[in-house]
Structure formats: C-alpha cells, structure tokens
Amino acid sequence: MESTTKSAEKRTYAVIGTGAIGGYYGALLARSECEVHFLLHRDYDHVREHGLKVDSVRGNFVLPHVNAHRSPETMPKCDVVLVALKTTQNALLPKVIPSLLKENGAVVIMQNGLGVEEEVGAYAGDHPVMGGLCFICSNKAGPGHIRHLDYGHVTLAEYSSDKSGAGITPRMEETARDFENAGITVHLAENLGIVRWKKLVWNIPYNGLSVVLKTTTDQLISLPSGRSMIIDLMKEVIAGAAACGYSIEEEIIPQMLDATESMIPYHPSMKIDFDEKRPMEIEAIYSNPLRAALNAGATLPRVSMMYDQLRFLDAKNREFARGLSSRQ
C-alpha cells in the first residue's frame, strides 16, 4: 500500500472568496479528491456550523463539513490559491496570497475583467499565476448557499509578460486534472490575453447595459435596439483587443448572440451588485481594458461612454448606500 501513498496525497486548494464562483467551484473540488480551505468573512459562523449548500442544474448537494477559516492565518500553505473575490476587494490580495502558497504553489484568478494576473504576478514571486475564466451563471442565494443556474466550464491560461502567451504549462495541466476530476469542464488556452479579451466581448456589453437600462440578458437581445448596442459594443471590444495585439475573429459576435439567446434570462453579476448597492467591478471590466486600448492607440467611444455611465450610477448608488448605513 505504501507505494500508492504519494499519489493518494490530497492536492490542497485555498479559496479566497466563497461566493457564487468560489463557493461553487470550491465545493465541487472539496466533494472530489481535493482538500479545500475556504476563507470566509460574514458567512464564517454559518458555514462552520452548516457547511456549504449547492443548488445546481447538475444536481443539488450539501457538504455538511468544510474547512472554514475566518482569517488566512489559520490556513495551510496550498498547491493552488483560487482567487474568487470581487475585484473591488483586491486590495486584500497582496497580504493574503504569498502566505498561502506552497513552494510549488500556483495562483488561479477566477475573476472578471482585465489586468489582475499582471498585478498579482508582480508580488507572487516565481509562482505561476493563471487566469481561470468562468463561463457560468451562478448566484449566491444566502450564507453558504450557492445557486448554479447554467453553464460552468472554466478556461485556464497562464499569465506571461510575453503577449504571444505562456502556452500550455504543466501547472495548468495539473490544475485542470483536479478540476476535471471534480466534474468541471476545463479548456486549456495558450494565450491568456486572448481569452481575457474574448470574455470581455461578452462582459462589457451585457454587464453595463443590464445596469444602465435596468434589464436582463434576454430583454436586451430580444429588442432590435438592444441587439444593435450589443453588436456595436462587441465590435469596439474586438478593436481594442486588436490594438493590444490580440486577434479575435468577428464571428465570435453571432456565436455569443446565439449562446445568450439559448441562455436562461439572467442578471449579470454587475447588475446584482448594483441592485444590492454594492460597488461594481467597473475598474476591472471597463477601466483596465479602456486604458490598455488607449495605451495601444485605440479609443473605444461606446465603451468609454458606458464606463462614464456606470461611474455616474455607481456614485449615486453609493451615496444612497451611505445614506442607508448612516441611518442605521
């Protein structure tokens, strides 16, 4: 039996941010063969007592006992740190990430937007930093309670300062094996920049428009004016990517429109944040891509107007949120 000990050693994961993304993927990994440590804040007591509950289109399940942590100080060093916070909380990361990485540990950024891998790469030393792009409709239904509505595959790609990409690395394959064992479909991509920009082709129109026009994906796509805006914004994002050196075929546009039509009516994450009076991920999804495009000589006027519209609504929204908290 001793000869199998090494291969039976559990791979360890740290999940930073146990919400719609971290809670879902973390729970799947914990249900399989991995040892998963969850960093929690507000939900700590609840999860410590009741574990995690996942209502999923692929089958509901409950994990009555999980490794819950209130602070990174009680967490062990892990093989992989999954970053699944909202990007609006990324100021926490420089303190947390380095202390959680095993000698050969890697970071996977499961967040929206652009630029976070580069940021983390700057203080993660020699540890590889990957993007884990989640194509999923999921929400947090309550404390320790995730609702998975549709999709769920993950695209993994490793960050490299070289625009031609890092290729398929052993660390990506290792992580992908864990994910696949947990029932998560993984696509390995050679160039992180391309997949990040491709995801923005969907995120930039749908997140912003759902907030500004107070609507859902299905309404946006069913009206000619909505389709027209989406297509125009997608074209601008593709132009922005091209300026930055990442070539995306325009046929991605009809493909994404079709995919959204077959999707259930959905509130993108930014719409949910807005409705809950939380800060929106405007910097990661709009400001960073706009800055990257501008540095490469491309102005994206529609995206830029949407960015200003979101900043305007966010300012009014937070003023209201402050009003609420000061009344409490």
Added chain:
Amino acid sequence: MESTTKSAEKRTYAVIGTGAIGGYYGALLARSECEVHFLLHRDYDHVREHGLKVDSVRGNFVLPHVNAHRSPETMPKCDVVLVALKTTQNALLPKVIPSLLKENGAVVIMQNGLGVEEEVGAYAGDHPVMGGLCFICSNKAGPGHIRHLDYGHVTLAEYSSDKSGAGITPRMEETARDFENAGITVHLAENLGIVRWKKLVWNIPYNGLSVVLKTTTDQLISLPSGRSMIIDLMKEVIAGAAACGYSIEEEIIPQMLDATESMIPYHPSMKIDFDEKRPMEIEAIYSNPLRAALNAGATLPRVSMMYDQLRFLDAKNREFARGLSSRQ
C-alpha cells in the same frame, strides 16, 4: 382715424399645440396686440371655460378668455402658424398647416430636433417656413396651466434648401416684432442649420442622459463622470454638424456648461415625457441628426449608442403604458 386702420389691424396667430411652449408664447402674444387662436384637444373644455393661466418667473398672469378651438376647421387663416406640438405628433401637420395659412402666411416650427422645417417646407407651398428655437425651461402644470421656470428667448431663422442659409428675411423681422412687442426676446439668425445644430449640442446630451441615468441637469454636471459624458457627446454633435457643413466653435461647450450650472435643476422635456410614459422625441432629436451626419459621412458612436439606449427604454416604457391602458 381711417388712415391708421391698416396698421391697427391685429396680426393673427394660430397655435398648434397649447402646452409648455405653445401655451406660454401664445399667451404672451395674446396678452399683447395679436389675435391668437389656440388649437386644443384634451384641454379644450377647460380652456374654453377658464382661459389660460401662466405662472412665470417674469410675473404670473391669467387670460380668462382666449380663442379656443377643438378643430382646425373653426380656425381662421392666420399670418403665422406656430407649431408647438411634440414632434411625435407631427403626422397631424400636413392636414392642418396648409388650411391655416393666409396668402402671405408663414409657419414657425417651435419644436426640438432636426428636419421638421424641411418636412413642412415640402407641403407648405410658397409659404416661408421658419424655425423658432425656444431656450426656455417651462412645463405644463395642468389643463390650460403653464409653469415658466427660467429663460425664454427665441431664435428665429428661415428654412432654405441652401446650406448657406436664408439670411434675415422680412417675414422673420415681422414675426420678431410681434414677439418683441409681447415681451419675448428674439434673436434673428441667418442660417437655420447652424442654430438647429447648436441647440442639439445641448439637447442631445442632456435629454438622453437625464432619461437613461434617471437624473437632472444639475446632478449630471456636478459629477466628473457626468461632465465627461456631456463633453464627449457635445464634441460628437459638433463633429456631426461640421460634416453637414455647419461650423460650430468648440468654445460653445464651456459656454453651455456654464449656462447649465447657473440654471435651476431641471428635468429636460424628454425626461418628463418618459416619466409620464409618453413617446419621446427620439426621431427628431437623435435619429434625424444621426441620419444627416451619416449621409455626410460621419458616424457619431456615442450619440448612436444613446439613440439605441433611448429606443430600448422607450419600447419597454410603451409596453408598460399599453399594459396600463389595457387594464383600464
């Protein structure tokens, strides 16, 4: 005394649309030396019985008896037909205008947006068609009741198919005299295209943004994101005007920002229409300028996105309005 009969003969005005604009200017003209006939629809009975009431920053007044008409058929032919309907009701005009014009009669279009003078010119025969651009904050407070909040001057310019403008015509001077006698400040302009586009430099950003972002002029201008959007949109409108052959100096932008800052917080007319679930003047203020610019080779991406956003919100709004009326 007989020698003065002719000069004492009252100049006659027909007012089509007795709302915030037609009600205010028509009442001022009726209070002075003109004979004014008001075409009314829903407010006919009220105005017939109670006349018109104007609450104005320049002094309140009531006209207990006015020439109220339920139909153009009872109206006499007039020297001037003032068109002050919403442009969304312009389908009525081809039937009404020709029957109301004296042999030397003229039309004054006191509406927002672009393209109406050209449209009316096509069926007004040899009658001159002028634009009467109203720089005014006024609302309809109730049946036959106008609330005038700020400003009030009118820019008159005559339509000409020649882009260099019609110059200052005798008909403009005649109309201006009536207006000035009624206490209305008039500015005569040589080129209708330029003044129409200049007005769009204000109307396009403020009307649309107040609807899309559910806000007022003062909020828009007080946040950096709001100012940035306004300036970017204004620049695009100026570029559209230039493509169409109308040169507008960019210094109009700081001038207009200053003017709006000194204005009382204001809901532009499109915001009021939207809130009241009425159709918005999207065609006149957005579609016509966009088409004119496009025909001249200029795409205005921000204006175009705002146009789509407004069409989207209008479709949802009217669906709601239909839902309401079908429930009654």
